[in-house]
Amino acid sequence: MSALTHTICPDVRFFLKLNLTSLVYRPISQFEIDLIITWSILFIIILVPNALLVGVICFKKSLWTHSSVLVGSLCLANILFCFLYILPVKIMVIGNSIHPFTNIYCQLSHNVIQFAFVCCMNFHICSISLEKFIAITSPFWYNQISVYKSVMFGIILLICWILPTFVAFLPLIIDWWRFCPYYCLMSEIKANRRISLQAWHVFWAFLMFLLPTIVTIIFYVRIFLVAKDHASRIRAENQSSSTSTSSPFGLKAVKTVAIVVGVYVFLQTPYNVYQVINVLDKTLSRRLNKYHVREWLFYLASWNPVASPIIYGFFNKNLRDGVMSLFWRCKTVRARASSSSTLLS
Incomplete structure (x- = not known):
């Protein structure tokens, strides 16, 4: 009876017999x-700055602040997005298989994992x-050390991770979709x-x-x-600056807002607009698909995990100082190693 309510699942075993x-x-x-x-190049470019920031935050205790933890959680989401979506889907090109696990993961990657991680990353930016x-x-x-503040930021982090995951699985929970164990295709309700x-x-x-963008x-x-x-x-208050038209503080705020919001909107808007066009106007989407527009727009949107750690790492003084101190430490160790090898020779 359930097969009549949902589209029929193809079976790779049947095709192989033929x-x-x-x-x-x-x-x-x-x-x-x-x-x-x-995508392999992008995979490496995403991995390096995000892993660097996560490492700096984890190993430098002075960076265990609410601000740094939020940035570190965002970087962790970017890294998981690389390994759970970009690597199997865009680089290894996971597809139809005779193994049910591979087919189920293929279906999850296109319909659940992509949505969950992109939504999770955007929620982090909003947070x-x-x-x-x-x-x-x-x-x-x-600036006060308070349990209530820690609880609030803990709830924010849980929302950033749990809500996108729950919503991503919602069509499966309400039985809109069902897994096809022997084909990389969801069975949809008729x-x-x-x-x-x-x-x-x-x-x-x-x-x-749209929601995280408006809030941000x-x-x-x-x-x-x-x-x-x-x-x-x-x-x-400062009479000596009364003749100046602007202050460095105000200009810095303008630059910060322009860069953070501008880069985010520039990278994310085209793909999400196309997603709406794709389901509302099939004729236009078919014309655009001839030029692989969707693939390239998603590739553009996937540069956001590259931009976000660089932007937030640069504008956060503690993180910026932590990264610079790590570079100086590595440079010092390398200089000592080269000098010792010179003396030995």
Whole structure:
């Protein structure tokens, strides 16, 4: 009875019996080979700065602050995104198999893992903006050591990880989707299939991008306004700067907001707009798919895990000093090693 409510699952074993091996073990095209090389480069570029920041935060106890922990959690999400999605899907090109685990993971990677990690990373970016907003609007409360503050940031971290994961599995929980054990394709519910698909992708774009983007922009605009007000008070109190039109503090706030919000919106917007177009206008999406527009837009969006650790590591003075001290330490160790080898020779 359940098979009648959902689309039929293909079976690779049936295709292999008919000697239709190309449906199971599809040859990789030249375009896919180029993509593998391109994604491999991005994989390394994502891994290096994120692993560096996580290492600095873990091994330097002075960086165990709420701000650094949020950035470290974001970097951890970026690293897991590399190993759980980019590596198996974009580099190894996981596909149809005779093993059920491989097929189930293939289905999860395209429909669940991608959404969960992208949403998780965007929620972290939103949470970092919230943390900075609290720090600049309530500095006395923020600088106090309080159990309530630690609990609040703990809840924020749990929301960043658990909510995207739960929502990603929601179509499976409510039985919209079912696993096909012998093919890399989800079995979808037949009733209102097109409407359900459109509603899910629109909701996906809203939760994964639009909601965290709006919240992030609101928080950073508020931070900018507070910084501008602070700069105005400094100008009013300092008579010697009354002739100047702007202060370094205000200019720094403008640059920070412009870089953080601008880079995020530039990288994420095109792909999420395309996701909505893809389900609402099939004719236009088919034309765009001829040029692999979706693949390249997602590749552009996947540069966000590269930009985020660099931006937040640069604008966080403690993290910046920690990374610089690590470089100086490595440089000192290398210099000592070279000098000792020279003496021995």
